[in-house]
Amino acid sequence: MTDTRVPNVPQEVNAVRVVAGTDFEPRSAVWRIWSQQNEIYLARRDIASELKTSLHSSGIYRHAFTKQAQTKAASINELMG
Numbered sequence: 872m873t874d875t876r877v878p879n880v881p882q883e884v885n886a887v888r889v890v891a892g893t894d895f896e897p898r899s900a901v902w903r904i905w906s907q908q909n910e911i912y913l914a915r916r917d918i919a920s921e922l923k924t925s926l927h928s929s930g931i932y933r934h935a936f937t938k939q940a941q942t943k944a945a946s947i948n949e950l951m952g
Contacts, residue, residue, distance in 0.1 A: 881898065 886905035892898035901916040909928035921940035925933045936944075 885907070886903060888903050890897050890899055890901045896939050903916045903919055904911065904913045911926040911949060912923055913926075913938055914923035920937060921943075923932075925935075927933070943945070
């Protein structure tokens, strides 16, 4: 099994946030990268509850809406009739 931990980050921390730019001039959204067991996920922090990318140890990669976003969309569709 491959070690998926981020070098120089304590083991109990399983997430990092990255942004392009400087402290005074960010040039991108804040991205969150985290792991759970042997799976890696990444998402723009402001929409992570709705859309994420997952890199699975099986070799399958996905970019998809979350269950929360799908539920929200279904509710909106019901209201629209």
